[in-house]
Amino acid sequence: MKATKFQKAVSFFALASAFSLAGCQKEALVEEPTPKITAAEEAANTxxxxxxxxxxxxxxxxRNPTDILNKLVASKKVNQDNIKFKLEGNLNGFTGKLTKTQLQxxxxxxxxxxxxxxxxxSAQGVTATTVTTTTQSVPWGVSMVGSGDGTGKTAWIIDSGVSTTHPDLNVDVARSANFNPNVSGVEDGYGHGSMVAGIIGAKNNSVGVVGVAPNxxxxxxxxxDNNGAGSLSYLVKAVLHVNTYAKPGDVVNISLASGASSILDNYIKQVAAxxxxxxxxxxxxxxxxxxxSPQRVNATNVYTxxxxxxxxxxxxxxxxxxxxxRAAPGVNITTTGKNGTYTYGHGTSFAAPHVAGLLLLRGNAIGTNGTVIGDKDSNADRIAKF
Known part of the structure; x- marks a missing residue:
């Protein structure tokens, strides 16, 4: 697709994003009349x-993947200028543009x-209204699933970036990385990743909120990007990065979705292994x-x-x-936001990091607290608990 067509597709994706507002469980938080954060729910474009x-x-x-790629370029099966990323890890390759002839x-x-x-x-949650703190509070979701000390533990968040100077977040900027060529740096211009981060690890200090695995x-x-737009190839590259640099016992949170992708699924399984x-x-x-994908992945150490x-x-x-x-809290969730703010929202994006925090603390020994009411399939999901 030409660059102009891709930009149009991304713009449509952003326009297709949906708001969904609900009453806020304030818990010592005061609502301000600030602009709503634009959010991308799981839209039709996913x-x-x-x-x-x-x-x-x-x-x-x-074989060295660079050697294979150079051979393909030399034989004109791939154009050098059309290569976006090299994929390096247990499975190697590349992402980029191919003509119909090259594809065949x-x-x-x-x-x-x-x-x-x-x-x-797309991002798997809906953000709502920015709020301001008066005193520190424990969000209802954290109270329900339980919490512990996350000091010394690492959560990798594949998302829209994170508010790097947020007073309630312990962000490792040195190990952070950007895989979206349409933006620079990891500072969250969208808000989604910062919300995920706070649910996992917001500090237990005197202000704001507390995460499941504080600090x-x-x-x-x-x-x-800043409009919540991205591609599967960026996600694949990020998962490969986790596979290379994360350590056993670390957690990666993916509150994103694509259509079915065996390549992504296989990379997720490698990380979990x-x-x-x-x-x-x-x-x-x-x-x-x-x-x-990767929702459909069924493997040890993977929790949808x-x-x-x-x-x-x-x-x-x-x-x-x-x-x-597992099921976890995902409605009216108060957490950290972009630019050092606090916000609340709902969606499965905010359920997953509750489980991510528990996995940091207990691994596969996380408990359960009964089952959800009104599940849409024949097996009621077990509620995650410390």
Whole structure:
């Protein structure tokens, strides 16, 4: 797709974003008449193909991936200027543009293990209104699932970046990284990633809110721009980064979704196989998430999370289905916001980091607290608890 067409697709994605406002559980928070944060719910554009752009994975033959890519460029099966990213890790490859002829040639190439079209990804939550603090509060979700000391533990947040100077967040800027070429740095211009971060690790201090694993170290891996737009290829690159640099016992939170992608699913499984825990938001379309990635991944150390309200009723927009491992609070969740602010919102984006915090503290020994009421499938999801 030409650059102008891609920009139009991204603009449509941003315009398709939806607001959903609800009453706020203030808990010592005072609502201000400030502008609402633009938010991207799981819109119709999630999983939409980005025309002409692909993710290509090489077969693992112990060869240097650069050598394979150089050979493809030399034979004109790939144009050097059209390569976006090299993919390096247990599975190597690249992302970029291919002509129809190049695509057909690569499909028959002995070096290639898999090719998938790139897709638009979306954030799995809805932000609402900025609030201001009077005293420190413990959000209802944290009270329900429980909490502990997150000092010395690391959460990798693949999202829109994080508010790096937020007084309530312990952000490891040195290890943070940006994978979206349309923006620079990891400072959150959208707000979604900062909300996720606070639920996981907001400090237990005298102001703001408290997270499930207070004072945990937050590493921001940015894949969404200031409008909440990103692509599957950016997400894949970020997951490979986690696979390379995270350690067993760390947690990665992915409150994003794409359409089905075996390449992404396989990379998620590789991360989990190293002993790194993965918390994934189920999505907010009110459908079975078995056809979405990485939601559909079923593997040890991987937890797909649905959302519920304060009375343990299943959130009506939450996705459901066999991939779900836990339910967690996801309605009227107060947390940290961009630019050092505080905000609240709802969606499975905010359920997943409750589980991420618990995984940091207890790993696979996290408990349960009954089941949700009104689940949309035949198996009521177990509620996560410390």
């Amino acid at each position: 999983g939409k193909i980005i025309e002409g752009e692909y993710i290509v994975v090489f077969k693992d033959k112990g 040639e690569l499909k028959g190439n002995a070096e290639i293990a898999a090719i998938e079209p790139d897709q638009i990804i 945990a170290k937050i590493v921001a891996l940015r894949v969404l 190293k002993g790194i825990f993965v918390a994934i938001a189920a999505g907010n379309s009110g459908v079975d998430c078995s056809n979405n 999370v649905s959302a519920m309200d304060q009375n343990k009723y299943f959130y009506n927009a939450s996705n459901f289905g066999a991939p779900i491992d």
